[in-house]
Amino acid sequence: MKKAMFDYKAPVSLIKHCFLFLLLVASEQSFAQTRGKVQVMAPPLFDTLLAKRATLNAGGGGGGSGATSGYSSYGYRVQIYNGSSRSAAxxxxxxxxxxxxxxxxxxxxxEPNFKVRAGDFRSRIEAERMKEQLKAWFPIMFIISEKINPPKTVITND
Structure with missing residues (x-):
């Protein structure tokens, strides 16, 4: 039995026209979008929750001190001591x-080392400045990237 062969080749101009037609249809669909207005509907307790969160972050409650309440973020500290002696630390x-x-x-x-780290710096540049200031007192120091405690925020009622 003989194989049936398909010898028809589409002309290049027909392929170009089909591609152009698809491109026009796709671009028409993208331009057919209209701009609308977004309206955010928040529940009535949302504003009170935001106000309460601000007072908790400022140290006004929540059972924690103002230094440790709030959210941690990554930053830098200067490590001024690393050794096994607790009294030296x-x-x-x-x-x-x-x-x-x-x-x-x-x-x-x-275990077995104690490490003393100082500061809560948001950028490495601030940590480098502190490291330069401390050279006279502490000869061996490192800058460590870790979670830091955020500085206290001041809330004003302006």
Whole structure:
């Protein structure tokens, strides 16, 4: 039995015309969209919840202190001590707190080492500036990227 062969080839002009027709139809559909107006319908308690969240973040309630309430984000800290001596870690923290009382310090213990980290910097540039200031007191320092506590927000009723 012989194979049936299909020898018909579509002319190139017919293919071009079909492609042009499809392109025109597709572009017409994209331009047929009309611009509308978006209206957001919020439940009546939404504004009160936003106000309550602002007071909780400011430290006005929620059972936590203002320094630890709120949301953490990633940032940078300067590590000023890393060693196995607990007393050396606490003395390093005291030394830092005497020079910079407004800045928070954190002691982290990961067996077998204690680490003292200072600051809650949102950008690496701020951490580098602090590192330059601390060179006189602490010769070996590192900048560590980790979750930080956000600074206290000031809410004004303007």
């Amino acid at each position: 606490f003395s390093t923290q005291d030394k830092f707190n005497k020079e910079f009382p407004e800045m928070r310090t954190y002691i982290i213990y990961r």
